[in-house]
Amino acid sequence: MGKVLQLLQHPDELKAFVQFKCFRKSLHPFEPTEARSSLKRCDDLLNLTSRSFAAVIKELHPKTRVAVMVFYLVLRALDTVEDDMTLQHDVKIPLLRQFHTKLNTTDYSFNGSGPNEKDREVLVQFPEILAEYHRLDSEFQDVIKEITDKMGNGMADYILDDNFNTNGVATVKDYDLYCHYVAGLVGEGLTKIMAHANFINESLNQDNYQKSESMGLFLQKTNIIRDYQEDMQDGRSFWPQEIWLKYTNSLASFHKDQSEKSQEQALYCISELVLNAMNHINDVLVYLANVNDPSCFSFCAIPQVMAVATLATVYNNPDVTHKVVKIRKGTTVKLILESRTYPGVVRIFRHYIRIINHKSRVNDPNYLQIGLKCGELEQLCESLYPTPGAIPAGANPHKLEINETVANRQEIDEKIEAMIKEEEFKTQLLLVSLGLLLALLSYLAFTFFN
Amino acid sequence: MNSFSRRSPNTKIHVFDVRPLPEKISKYFTFDPKSVTFHGGDITSEDDLSDAIKGSKCDVIVHSASPMHGAPQQIYNKVNVEGTRTLISAAKKQNVKALVYTSSAGVIFNGQDVMNADESWPYPEVHMDGYNETKAIAETEVLECNDIDGLATVCLRPAGIFGPGDRQLIPGLRGVLKMKQTKFQVGDNNNLFDWTYVGNVADAHVLAAQKILSSSTRSQVAGEVFLITNDQPTYFWTLARTVWKADGHVDNYNIVLPRTIALGIGYISELVASILKKEAGLTPFRVKVACAHRYHNILKAKEVLGYKPEVSIDEGIRYTLDWMDESRN
Numbered sequence: 001m002g003k004v005l006q007l008l009q010h011p012d013e014l015k016a017f018v019q020f021k022c023f024r025k026s027l028h029p030f031e032p033t034e035a036r037s038s039l040k041r042c043d044d045l046l047n048l049t050s051r052s053f054a055a056v057i058k059e060l061h062p063k064t065r066v067a068v069m070v071f072y073l074v075l076r077a078l079d080t081v082e083d084d085m086t087l088q089h090d091v092k093i094p095l096l097r098q099f100h101t102k103l104n105t106t107d108y109s110f111n112g113s114g115p116n117e118k119d120r121e122v123l124v125q126f127p128e129i130l131a132e133y134h135r136l137d138s139e140f141q142d143v144i145k146e147i148t149d150k151m152g153n154g155m156a157d158y159i160l161d162d163n164f165n166t167n168g169v170a171t172v173k174d175y176d177l178y179c180h181y182v183a184g185l186v187g188e189g190l191t192k193i194m195a196h197a198n199f200i201n202e203s204l205n206q207d208n209y210q211k212s213e214s215m216g217l218f219l220q221k222t223n224i225i226r227d228y229q230e231d232m233q234d235g236r237s238f239w240p241q242e243i244w245l246k247y248t249n250s251l252a253s254f255h256k257d258q259s260e261k262s263q264e265q266a267l268y269c270i271s272e273l274v275l276n277a278m279n280h281i282n283d284v285l286v287y288l289a290n291v292n293d294p295s296c297f298s299f300c301a302i303p304q305v306m307a308v309a310t311l312a313t314v315y316n317n318p319d320v321t322h323k324v325v326k327i328r329k330g331t332t333v334k335l336i337l338e339s340r341t342y343p344g345v346v347r348i349f350r351h352y353i354r355i356i357n358h359k360s361r362v363n364d365p366n367y368l369q370i371g372l373k374c375g376e377l378e379q380l381c382e383s384l385y386p387t388p389g390a391i392p393a394g395a396n397p398h399k400l401e402i403n404e405t406v407a408n409r410q411e412i413d414e415k416i417e418a419m420i421k422e423e424e425f426k427t428q429l430l431l432v433s434l435g436l437l438l439a440l441l442s443y444l445a446f447t448f449f450n
Numbered sequence: 451m452n453s454f455s456r457r458s459p460n461t462k463i464h465v466f467d468v469r470p471l472p473e474k475i476s477k478y479f480t481f482d483p484k485s486v487t488f489h490g491g492d493i494t495s496e497d498d499l500s501d502a503i504k505g506s507k508c509d510v511i512v513h514s515a516s517p518m519h520g521a522p523q524q525i526y527n528k529v530n531v532e533g534t535r536t537l538i539s540a541a542k543k544q545n546v547k548a549l550v551y552t553s554s555a556g557v558i559f560n561g562q563d564v565m566n567a568d569e570s571w572p573y574p575e576v577h578m579d580g581y582n583e584t585k586a587i588a589e590t591e592v593l594e595c596n597d598i599d600g601l602a603t604v605c606l607r608p609a610g611i612f613g614p615g616d617r618q619l620i621p622g623l624r625g626v627l628k629m630k631q632t633k634f635q636v637g638d639n640n641n642l643f644d645w646t647y648v649g650n651v652a653d654a655h656v657l658a659a660q661k662i663l664s665s666s667t668r669s670q671v672a673g674e675v676f677l678i679t680n681d682q683p684t685y686f687w688t689l690a691r692t693v694w695k696a697d698g699h700v701d702n703y704n705i706v707l708p709r710t711i712a713l714g715i716g717y718i719s720e721l722v723a724s725i726l727k728k729e730a731g732l733t734p735f736r737v738k739v740a741c742a743h744r745y746h747n748i749l750k751a752k753e754v755l756g757y758k759p760e761v762s763i764d765e766g767i768r769y770t771l772d773w774m775d776e777s778r779n
């Protein structure tokens with residue numbers, strides 16, 4: 001009931017909901033019923049482990065769909081081993097370090113996960129994943145194995161790092177490195193997969209994965225800021241000491257000490273973390289401009305637009321220290337619909353950057369820096385899509401490298417835009433008809449009862 | 451002078467000015483005033499200029515003479531247009547190799563938004579005011595007389611200069627604070643502004659002088675214009691509040707006046723002020739300035755001049771306030 005009420009308060013989100021449920025076209029529908037049994041099992045596992053990811057992965061272009069699915073499930077399996085507190089170090093560490101070698105087998109399966117591991121099935125049914133893995137192009141297999149190797153070893157290193165386990169993340173550099181292992185590597189793997197399928201411009205494959213790293217880090221850092229309270233309850237935190245030490249002597253104080261002074265410092269700290277995360281937005285926007293296949297584009301863009309919306313929500317939000325802060329479901333749906341084209345993504349980013357600017361407070365020590373960062377990003381957005389009328393007649397602005405990339409993808413975006421327009425038209429038609437029907441019914445009822 | 455002495459210590463500096471150099475220089479300037487030769491004179495007098503050029507045997511002239519905003523129109527004409535013409539003529543006769551002219555980003559501003567503008571933007575049909583109009587005329591003449599084998603010329607267009615020596619931007623904001631009007635925000639604060647620290651502007655001049663004198667880069671800069679900013683577009687009110695905060699003042703709420711309403715009030719207060727023969731606080735001109743976008747893309751200066759703003763906005767604000775306090779004491 002609460003959700004319905006929420007939607008009624010935000011009519012644009014209601015419209016988005018109707019459009020999403022009734023008219024949104026899937027670019028590459030996936031029919032698990034027609035799939036071979038191992039793929040069907042993988043699909044089940046995917047649904048089991050992630051609702052949000054499952055939907056976008058399944059709509060990927062068939063050339064990358066199974067590779068991404070397998071990649072995701074293998075990393076999920078690895079994560080389940082890492083997360084499992086019932087596993088002894090002498091089992092867990094070698095398993096993490098050697099996990100990529102299991103990909104050479106056809107029948108590896110692991111039944112030793114604790115009973116409470118929600119994704120233990122992924123390890124139990126690992127042979128189904130292996131069956132699909134071995135059907136992939138050898139290039140895809142190599143990518144998945146390489147990333148699994150790096151990530152598994154990274155995880156093992158962190159588990160053995162006593163300093164990390166007792167004191168958390170120390171410096172901003174450590175923060176970046178931690179995020180590299182848990183998210184940056186995923187970005188690198190996906191980039192290699194999409195590059196092999198020829199769905200992205202080569203430039204993303206030739207920058208030492210700096211931009212794909214930013215894709216991962218932007219998501220991870222946003223989650224780390226948002227999840228402060230949850231993580232605290234689990235007795236951990238990933239906020240880097242180098243930042244929080246400027247605002248408190250004990251990170252837990254933001255949660256425990258709800259005094260005005262403590263909460264004020266918490267907001268300043270969040271502000272600096274938000275600023276740190278915003279440093280990745282430039283790369284994110286450049287990266288997305290280089291993703292050409294529309295299904296891959298949505299797959300990459302959706303988490304990023306959700307992250308920027310989340311970042312704007314957690315920024316200067318006193319709830320972060322004691323509640324789980326999330327964006328509304330209706331907002332999510334709207335973002336999914338609008339992020340299917342590059343101009344749509346740039347619009348969304350610009351919108352939330354302005355929200356961040358307007359939420360900033362002068363007292364905050366990061367006030368000017370946040371403003372400057374927002375300004376820098378607005379300038380980038382303006383370079384990408386100039387405000388109508390902003391360029392006077394006779395001017396011929398310098399072209400940045402990205403302007404060419406954006407010009408080259410215009411045709412792709414226009415096709416998708418036409419599709420979106422059609423959906424919107426149908427949605428409006430439906431809503432107007434429903435409205436008229438309702439009006440007619442009430443009129444009839446009124447005359448009848450009189 | 452400071453930038454030249456820092457970045458190009460072997461360069462001999464001569465100064466030509468109507469006013470002599472101040473006896474005491476601020477601690478923000480590290481150059482030795484004794485190393486500078488002063489030539490007094492009037493920029494509209496070719497004889498004065500010729501004497502100075504002969505006396506200095508200079509290779510390059512940096513022409514930054516310009517009246518303050520708010521001077522009468524004939525002064526603008528005299529200094530900006532006639533002065534520049536006279537200088538070009540004297541420099542050509544004395545075989546000076548290069549001229550660096552300090553123009554202004556205002557030459558492309560007519561009160562409308564300037565968003566992400568670069569050097570390809572044309573002059574507006576109607577200039578914002580007499581100052582910018584005469585700067586544009588002078589700039590055009592400087593560029594037209596460019597002769598790569600004789601007097602090679604280059605124009606720099608800094609935007610919103612502030613820093614030690616600033617008598618307008620930051621002192622103006624301090625004035626608002628003194629009048630206790632900081633709570634009023636005109637417009638939505640989505641408009642971005644370029645503010646440029648004066649030391650960075652000076653650095654750009656040194657770079658331009660070096661590039662135009664060096665035979666390998668002379669052709670890249672001769673006859674060109676370059677926008678110069680801090681490359682940090684800032685929201686108008688964000689910068690104002692940062693300045694006030696540095697002075698220890700933070701408002702706990704703001705009163706936002708939408709642009710149209712503020713314009714209306716501006717017209718009325720201007721009318722009332724003219725009847726009372728007083729100066730209006732909120733004028734339509736000020737409303738327009740506070741609500742306009744004015745930021746630029748300085749890729750050309752970065753790529754061709756190798757320009758990189760060394761002093762950031764926040765450092766610049768600190769230096770300026772320090773300097774104001776120092777000069778007040």
